[in-house]
Amino acid sequence: MKESDTLKQELTRLKSEKSALQVQSRLLENFVAFARSSGKDRVLTKILQKTLEVSAELTGADKGSLFLLDANGAVTDSILTRAGTTPEQRSKILGQVLDVGLAGWVRRNLKVGLIANTHEDERWVSLPNQPYSVGSALAVPILKGENLLGIITLLHDQPGHFNREAADLMLLTAGQIGSALENARLYSKLDASYRSLERAKLKIEAYSKALDAEMEKGRKIQRDFLPHHIPQIPGWDIAIYFHPARQVSGDFYDAFLLPGDLIGLVIADVCDKGVGSALFMALFRSLIRVFSGQISLQGVSVPGSDRGGDSIGNQLHQALQAVSLTNDYIAEAHGEEAMFATLFFGVLNPQSGTLTYVNGGHEPVLIVNQSGVKERLKATGPVVGMISGMEYKTGQIPIELGDILVGYTDGVTEALSPDKRLFTKERFFPLLEKPASTASELIQHIKTGLFGHIGDAPQFDDITMIAVHRQP
Numbered sequence: 001m002k003e004s005d006t007l008k009q010e011l012t013r014l015k016s017e018k019s020a021l022q023v024q025s026r027l028l029e030n031f032v033a034f035a036r037s038s039g040k041d042r043v044l045t046k047i048l049q050k051t052l053e054v055s056a057e058l059t060g061a062d063k064g065s066l067f068l069l070d071a072n073g074a075v076t077d078s079i080l081t082r083a084g085t086t087p088e089q090r091s092k093i094l095g096q097v098l099d100v101g102l103a104g105w106v107r108r109n110l111k112v113g114l115i116a117n118t119h120e121d122e123r124w125v126s127l128p129n130q131p132y133s134v135g136s137a138l139a140v141p142i143l144k145g146e147n148l149l150g151i152i153t154l155l156h157d158q159p160g161h162f163n164r165e166a167a168d169l170m171l172l173t174a175g176q177i178g179s180a181l182e183n184a185r186l187y188s189k190l191d192a193s194y195r196s197l198e199r200a201k202l203k204i205e206a207y208s209k210a211l212d213a214e215m216e217k218g219r220k221i222q223r224d225f226l227p228h229h230i231p232q233i234p235g236w237d238i239a240i241y242f243h244p245a246r247q248v249s250g251d252f253y254d255a256f257l258l259p260g261d262l263i264g265l266v267i268a269d270v271c272d273k274g275v276g277s278a279l280f281m282a283l284f285r286s287l288i289r290v291f292s293g294q295i296s297l298q299g300v301s302v303p304g305s306d307r308g309g310d311s312i313g314n315q316l317h318q319a320l321q322a323v324s325l326t327n328d329y330i331a332e333a334h335g336e337e338a339m340f341a342t343l344f345f346g347v348l349n350p351q352s353g354t355l356t357y358v359n360g361g362h363e364p365v366l367i368v369n370q371s372g373v374k375e376r377l378k379a380t381g382p383v384v385g386m387i388s389g390m391e392y393k394t395g396q397i398p399i400e401l402g403d404i405l406v407g408y409t410d411g412v413t414e415a416l417s418p419d420k421r422l423f424t425k426e427r428f429f430p431l432l433e434k435p436a437s438t439a440s441e442l443i444q445h446i447k448t449g450l451f452g453h454i455g456d457a458p459q460f461d462d463i464t465m466i467a468v469h470r471q472p
Contacts, residue, residue: 045077045079048066048068048077048078048079049079051066051152051177052064052065052066052079052152055152055154055170055173055177056154058169058170058173059138059154059162059166059169059170060156060161061138061154061155061156061161061162062132062155062156062157063081063132063154063155064081064152064153064154064155065078065079065080065081065097065103065152065153066078066079066150066151066152066153067094067098067103067150067151068149068150069107069148069149069150069151071147073107073148075094075098078090078094080093080094081132081153081155082127082130082131082132093127096125096127097125097127097153100125101123101124101125102115102123102124102125102137102139102153103139103151103153105123105139106139106140106141106151107141107148107151110141110143110146110148111141112138112139112140112141112167112170112171113137113138113139113140114137114138114162114163114164114167115136115137115138115162116136116159116160116162116163117135117136117159117160118134118135118136118137118159119135119159124137132155132157133157134155134156134157135156135157135158135159135160135161136155136156136158136159136160136161136162137153137154137155137156137162138153138154138162138166138167138170139151139152139153139154140152140153140154140167140170140171140174141174142174142177142178143174143175143178144178144179144182149178149182150178152170152174152177154170226242226252226253226254226285227253227254227255227256230255231255231256231257231263233263233350234350235350235470235471236350236468236469236470236471237438237439237440237468237469237471238255238439238466238467238468238469239438239439239440239442239443239466239467239469240253240255240443240465240466240467241443241446241447241463241464241465241466242462242463242464242465243411243459243462243463243464244462245273245411245459245460245461245462245463246273246274246462249277249278249281249462249464250269250270250271250272250273250274250277250278250280250281250341250462251267251268251269251270251281251409251411251462251463251464252266252267252268252270252281252284252285252464253266253267253268253407253464253466254266254285254288254289255466256289258292258293258315258319258347259293259315260312260315261349261350261351262312262315262316262319262347262348262349262350263347263348263350264288264289264292264319264345264346264347264348265344265345265346265347265348265355265405265407265466265468266285266288266343266344266345266346267343267344267362267365267407267408267464267465267466268281268284268285268341268342268343268344268362268384268409269341269342269343269362269409269410269411269462269464270284270339270340270341271339271340271341271383272339273461276337276339277339280330280334280337280339280341280385281341283330283334284326284330284341284343284384284385287322287325287326287329287330288322288323288326288343288345289322290322291321291322291325291326292318292319292320292321292322292345292347293315293318293319293322312349316347316356319347320345320347320356320357320358320392320394322345323343323345323358323360323381323384323392324390324391324392326343326384326385327360327384327385327386327387327388327390327392328388328389330384330385331386331387331388332388334385335388338386339385340383340384340385340386341360341383341384341385342360342361342362342363342383342384342409343358343359343360343361343362343383343384344357344358344359344360344362344363344365344377344407345357345358345360346358346365346377346405348399348468352398353398353399353400353401353470354396354397354398354399355396355397355398355399355405356394356395356396357377357380357394357395357396357397358380358381358392358393358394358395359377359378359379359380359381359395360379360380360381360382360383360384360392361379361381361382361383361384362379362407363407363408363409363410363413364376364377364378364379365377365405365406365407366405366406366407366432367397367399367403367404367405367406368403368404368406368432368433368442369400369402369403369404370402370435371433372429372430372432372433373429373432373433374403375397377395377397380392380393380394380395381393399468399470400470401470401471401472402470402471402472403469403470404436404439404442404467404468404469405466405467405468405469406432406442406465406466406467407465407466407467408428408464408465408466409461409462409463409464409465410461411459411461411462411463411464412428412446412450412463412465413425413428414461415450415453415454415459415461415463416454416457416460417453417454417455417457418455418456418457421453423450423453423454427449427453428446428449428450431445431446431449431450432445432446438469439467439468439469440467442467442469443465443467446465450463
């Protein structure tokens with residue numbers, strides 16, 4: 001071979017490689033531009049279209065088509081020569097060209113398909129109602145190793161337009177095109193996954209908002225179960241503090257009038273957290289009120305409940321029987337749920353200052369004076385609602401002038417600091433020794449110390465307190 005021929009071949013090879021690299025560079029530049037654009041809906045489609053345009057420019061083709069294939073040889077994306085086809089027409093065309101057409105031959109043989117004259121080559125299949133004429137065609141496999149990623153088919157209306165040089169150039173370029181298309185396909189999959197996640201996120205956010213709205217309704221309904229107004233009794237003041245850890249709570253308190261000018265006082269903590277405990281909280285509260293003989297519910301009189309002729313002793317017995325009756329009802333009617341409450345129910349005679357009470361497994365309710373804790377009203381029976389037929393004894397104690405009755409739930413002593421330290425009774429009880437002239441002042445002392453301990457730590461349990469002060 002002459003030296004001039006060798007140089008000519010080398011020059012042709014270098015030109016082809018340069019053209020291939022230029023094609024890859026242009027496609028990658030377009031890919032980056034499409035990916036960065038605000039309209040990312042069809043990045044892969046745009047890259048396919050640009051690939052056809054660059055290939056046609058490189059070979060002088062009039063038009064063309066491009067198929068992307070999966071590992072099984074099925075078409076995943078495509079740009080057809082014929083525009084404006086319906087999905088049914090598109091499917092029919094793809095099936096025909098990949099079955100008996102030039103693209104199908106390339107898919108089976110993994111070789112370049114060059115047709116110099118479509119009228120003389122059986123690999124060319126003219127489609128029905130084809131709106132263009134084709135004289136020559138060139139189909140090139142896009143390979144990655146031995147895997148067929150796709151097929152580019154280029155068309156010209158004149159026979160002999162495509163030659164072996166154009167075929168070699170496109171075969172070299174196809175490798176660079178394959179890299180660009182693989183990047184675009186992976187990006188499209190990633191983008192589709194991202195969009196799917198975004199849609200899922202939006203659905204979750206919408207559900208969360210709806211759930212929050214429902215929980216807020218639940219919170220408002222639950223707050224309606226708690227007393228809107230605390231009874232005002234001459235010579236006494238009552239203060240309440242209620243701070244749920246969640247939108248709905250298992251803690252509850254109550255203060256209500258009973259026959260014989262008695263006052264019912266309740267503080268309780270239903271087991272567990274969330275909606276279930278909130279529902280049982282409403283049930284416990286309602287049962288205690290009804291079974292204790294309260295003569296009105298939110299201003300609505302209960303027929304036949306006024307037993308004004310009964311003695312104070314009988315009225316106290318009837319009221320405190322509410323704990324046993326509530327226990328039996330919950331255990332028998334809702335035993336499968338295994339829900340229970342620690343509950344303190346006291347009946348106060350404001351005239352004499354005598355408090356008669358039942359403590360169903362609750363934290364000891366305290367009586368404090370200026371010297372600190374004076375009495376601890378410990379449990380007189382088990383938790384309420386666990387086992388039917390349990391016995392609840394009563395206790396009785398006088399509240400003297402200046403004394404304050406303090407009830408609380410374990411959310412107070414078990415409150416956590418940011419470094420996970422419990423508040424504990426060791427921190428709680430000294431706060432009760434601070435002088436307080438009213439029930440509200442004592443509650444405020446406790447809140448200051450408690451929330452100074454909690455800081456910005458998340459709260460895991462409800463905090464409820466009730467204080468009843470006998471004014472001197």
